[in-house]
Amino acid sequence: DADVTQTPRNRITKTGKRIMLECSQTKGHDRMYWYRQDPGLGLRLIYYSFDVKDINKGEISDGYSVSRQAQAKFSLSLESAIPNQTALYFCATSDFSATGLREQFFGPGTRLTVL
């Protein structure tokens, strides 16, 4: 969905480096999420934010940190990257639809490789 953008789309880095993945949305949604996708494991939640001042840990937050700079921006940082953080990372937003049901909308993903 073009309304949720992620940068960079691909990144190769070395063990121990600090990496920041950025997510921006133009949907005006309040909630934003970071997931990682690994083969056979589906999507696992890293962090989520209900608004600028509300940050929550997900299932696998160790080794990651986030910053919600504005309603539209939610960044994910790897302070010291390690090879098992090699994965596809997705940002998502959510809001209530016209049906009253909260739905998620995903960005295009960032493929991160840690050597």
Added chain:
Amino acid sequence: AQSVSQHNHHVILSEAASLELGCNYSYGGTVNLFWYVQYPGQHLQLLLKYFSGDPLVKGIKGFEAEFIKSKFSFNLRKPSVQWSDTAEYFCAALYNFNKFYFGSGTKLNVKP
């Protein structure tokens, strides 16, 4: 604990065959259910969703899913698959309007 499980990890079908992908969710209060599709190299797209009402939900591209509360299931179906349905399919649950949980995904390979 809240969780979603998909039992079929990899399904191979011929075109025109019928499809049913299993999804079970754990009890955890109010649950809304979703199926997403991820085509190769692309992000997740919503196929269909269940909130309340008619337990048979119709989505895009001819997909449907049936919510069976007694079985904690939300299986995805399509009467006749096409080669273009080759993708990975994820079941997801939103518990108490709060957190989303995803299944591990099912890779569907449709042979022409």
